Each structure stands twice: as structure tokens, then as C-alpha cells.
Amino acid sequence: MNLAITLLRFGFLALLWLFIFAVVLTVRRDVLGTDVRRRSSLLSARRRSIHAPAPAENDSPTPPAAPVERPVYLVVTGGPLLGTAVPLSSQPVYIGRAPDNTLVLDDTYASGHHARIYAAEGRRWVEDLGSTNGTLVGGIRINGSTALDPGVVIQVGETTMELQV
Numbered sequence: 001m002n003l004a005i006t007l008l009r010f011g012f013l014a015l016l017w018l019f020i021f022a023v024v025l026t027v028r029r030d031v032l033g034t035d036v037r038r039r040s041s042l043l044s045a046r047r048r049s050i051h052a053p054a055p056a057e058n059d060s061p062t063p064p065a066a067p068v069e070r071p072v073y074l075v076v077t078g079g080p081l082l083g084t085a086v087p088l089s090s091q092p093v094y095i096g097r098a099p100d101n102t103l104v105l106d107d108t109y110a111s112g113h114h115a116r117i118y119a120a121e122g123r124r125w126v127e128d129l130g131s132t133n134g135t136l137v138g139g140i141r142i143n144g145s146t147a148l149d150p151g152v153v154i155q156v157g158e159t160t161m162e163l164q165v
Contacts, residue, residue: 072124072150072165074117079159080106088163092118095156096129109133109157117148124148124163133157 074093076084086093086103094101096114105114111131118125127145128135136155137146148154150163 072163074103074161075164076103076159076161077153078161079157081159085164088117088119088124090119092116096131105157105159107157107159110159114156115154117154126154131156 072088074086074088076082081103084103093103094113094116095103095105095110096112097105097107097110098112101113111129111133113129114131115129115135116127118127124147125145126135126137126142126148128142134141136142136153137148138152139155148163150165152162154161
């Protein structure tokens, strides 16, 4: 009889520890979120341009080159994705927690589909998509679309980002 009670106690203790372990794993997953790898395309592009050989000088005049549009990036400057750079094109960039966004945030204060950045009228614009906590541009909460300038801070939840040329 004592052996049976002792075995039941150890069995109950083992189940209790398994439950605690499961709770710890769940809390860890919720706190740390998804595994997101930082994109270093912006940094590697800058490194390549720094180490590019200087053009050879010659005496023949060359016609002026057509203006080249420099690439524009959306760079995360604060939050879990710090350092992530998303190249902007004519296609809109969607920001939020849902996996179908262009920039997927692991941020509890961001909505599933929080905001989008798009090109129109020769400029970049940010639009809040009806998020719960709002989108801030330069510290001001926006309603609808707002034009963006390079260097102006965009805040989505606890994540900050800006346009960089």
C-alpha cells in the first residue's frame, strides 16, 4: 500500500513538472515571438558601393548621365526587427502582424494589417489601415494617408522605422 502511494506521488510530481515545463515554453514563445532574421541587403549594398573602384579619368568629355533614381528603403530603427531594411518599389509595402504582410512585426501593439506604404504623385505615402493603436508619423497619430519624407519617424506599435535614401 505504501509503495502504491509513493508511486502515485512521484507520478503526480512528474506530471506537475511536465505542466510547468509546458507553461514555461508557452510563455517563452509568446514573449520572444517568431524567429525573424535581419535583412542585411541595405548594409551589403552600402559596403559594395564604398569598396567600388574609382572611375578612370580621361580627357574626353562625357555627356552628362541621365538622373538615376536612388533606391529608397524602409529601415526599422527600433523594436525587435532593428536593422531590417525593406526596399521600396512601385508595389505597396504592408506592415502588421499577419504573415501575409511585407513587413511582419512581432509586436503586440500592432494590428494584423496595420499600415501600408505606397508611391503616388512622385512621393511615398503611409496609410493607417484602421489599426487599433494607430500609426504615428513624426509623433502625430494619422488618419488616412500622409506624405512621407526621408528621416521622418513612423511608429507602428512599439516598432519605429523611417525612409532612407
